[in-house]
Amino acid sequence: MTTELRVLDPSEWDRWFAALELAFGGLAEEPEERALWRDLTECGRSLGVWDGDRAVGTAGAFSFRLTVPGGAAVPAAGVTMVSVAGTHRRRGLLTSMMRRQLDDVRALGEPLAVLTASEPVIYGRFGYGAATWSQRGTIDTTRVRLDVPAGTDEVALRMVPAEESTAVTEAVYARMAPLRPGTTLRAPGWERLPVLDAPGSRNGSSPLLCVVAERAGEVVGYAYYTIRADWSWAGANGSVGVRELRGLDPVAEAALWRFLCSVDLTTTVRFDSRPVDDAWQHLVSDVRRCEPTVREGLFARLVDVGAALEARTYQAPVDVVFEVADAFCPWNAGRWRLSGDAKGAVCERTSDAADLSLSVRELGAAYLGGTSLAALAGAGRVAELREGALAEASLAFGSAVAPWLPHGF
Numbered sequence: 001m002t003t004e005l006r007v008l009d010p011s012e013w014d015r016w017f018a019a020l021e022l023a024f025g026g027l028a029e030e031p032e033e034r035a036l037w038r039d040l041t042e043c044g045r046s047l048g049v050w051d052g053d054r055a056v057g058t059a060g061a062f063s064f065r066l067t068v069p070g071g072a073a074v075p076a077a078g079v080t081m082v083s084v085a086g087t088h089r090r091r092g093l094l095t096s097m098m099r100r101q102l103d104d105v106r107a108l109g110e111p112l113a114v115l116t117a118s119e120p121v122i123y124g125r126f127g128y129g130a131a132t133w134s135q136r137g138t139i140d141t142t143r144v145r146l147d148v149p150a151g152t153d154e155v156a157l158r159m160v161p162a163e164e165s166t167a168v169t170e171a172v173y174a175r176m177a178p179l180r181p182g183t184t185l186r187a188p189g190w191e192r193l194p195v196l197d198a199p200g201s202r203n204g205s206s207p208l209l210c211v212v213a214e215r216a217g218e219v220v221g222y223a224y225y226t227i228r229a230d231w232s233w234a235g236a237n238g239s240v241g242v243r244e245l246r247g248l249d250p251v252a253e254a255a256l257w258r259f260l261c262s263v264d265l266t267t268t269v270r271f272d273s274r275p276v277d278d279a280w281q282h283l284v285s286d287v288r289r290c291e292p293t294v295r296e297g298l299f300a301r302l303v304d305v306g307a308a309l310e311a312r313t314y315q316a317p318v319d320v321v322f323e324v325a326d327a328f329c330p331w332n333a334g335r336w337r338l339s340g341d342a343k344g345a346v347c348e349r350t351s352d353a354a355d356l357s358l359s360v361r362e363l364g365a366a367y368l369g370g371t372s373l374a375a376l377a378g379a380g381r382v383a384e385l386r387e388g389a390l391a392e393a394s395l396a397f398g399s400a401v402a403p404w405l406p407h408g409f
């Protein structure tokens with residue numbers, strides 16, 4: 001078998017994307033969604049593996065900026081659209097694309113690469129660690145009350161056609177993006193993602209709906225949602241599905257939750273992706289009944305350990321030497337001294353004795369403050385070589401606001 005790995009030429013996009021669709025189960029994306037991904041694909045940094053004129057491997061990268069603890073927006077490669085044809089799997093094609101991609105990311109000077117995984121087992125070997133967590137739940141609105149804060153009645157709610165909503169909702173998104181680590185800053189074009197609404201993807205739900213929250217004429221939040229009607233002999237049993245909900249302050253957010261929990265003829269509100277520290281858990285009278293469950297969201301990979309660790313701040317003073325193992329990107333391997341606090345940090349090579357030993361995968365997991373170094377040490381994945389260093393670093397790496405990825409890519 002002879003295959004060629006090369007940068008994607010825009011004229012090859014259809015064949016390249018069809019290979020991706022086949023690897024993901026063979027269903028073609030809805031035309032609206034396909035067009036969006038076509039427009040967003042950065043061909044110059046997308047890779048294809050070709051067997052003759054057949055695409056057998058695909059891997060893309062978006063030029064993101066990602067909020068990190070402290071609020072900086074750090075350049076990050078958003079790894080995406082990865083696939084290998086069933087006829088060519090387990091022969092190292094993925095490994096060859098990951099090799100080329102991480103070399104390219106390094107050459108571009110992006111300190112981070114991030115991705116969401118179809119299967120979490122795939123990417124650890126390439127140095128990616130699970131860095132953010134996401135929560136789903138179902139509020140049974142027939143049994144669960146919402147206790148909203150004072151002032152909620154002063155928030156006015158207005159329905160806006162989803163297709164006309166993005167100027168308003170993106171402005172809210174942009175104001176909130178620096179506040180939560182793990183959030184991508186949305187470049188032009190990405191505003192189409194939250195309002196994708198192909199009829200073929202609705203699965204019996206309504207078209208996408210948008211409600212905007214306002215106080216004294218100012219927009220203070222929004223929610224995108226759908227309604228699925230359902231009737232039984234006992235009456236209406238419909239369900240609200242929350243796609244996005246964002247309030248600039250707690251009262252605005254509570255007003256949106258209250259609205260969604262009181263949609264007529266529905267008995268449940270379902271959501272698939274909320275931060276693990278989200279306020280809804282404290283608004284409801286019975287969180288247990290909402291059956292919250294958590295899973296990993298964004299995986300992070302430090303492509304340049306020094307630059308990445310300097311780009312964020314630390315919530316407590318820290319001065320530790322890491323012994324980093326990184327077989328896939330050996331330029332990161334060795335000892336690094338990190339000295340920092342809430343104002344900034346320096347991370348440089350050192351020959352001093354190591355305080356903590358770990359692989360770059362654990363550093364990626366801990367990087368955004370959503371996975372604790374102490375917890376990783378509890379699983380044997382971080383070794384403490386100086387007493388006290390683990391507690392010091394684990395505290396410093398934490399984040400007052402849980403990191404969270406608000407949308408897929």
Ligand SMILES: CC(=O)SCCNC(=O)CCNC(=O)[C@H](O)C(C)(C)COP(=O)(O)OP(=O)(O)OC[C@H]1O[C@@H](n2cnc3c(N)ncnc32)[C@H](O)[C@@H]1OP(=O)(O)O
Binds near residue numbers: 079085093115122
């Ligand atoms: C960011 C994203 O886009 S996530 C989307 C990922 N894509 C998919 O899930 C689509 C369906 N799957 C596929 O296309 C392929 O199976 C891929 C891309 C996951 C793997 O491609 P391959 O070319 O077969 O991987 P490759 O041969 O380089 O394997 C590298 C190693 O990973 C292991 N591996 C690869 N995929 C998997 C998997 N799904 N589960 C467990 N191990 C895996 C291989 O066994 C191999 O291990 P080894 O180094 O110990 O021998």
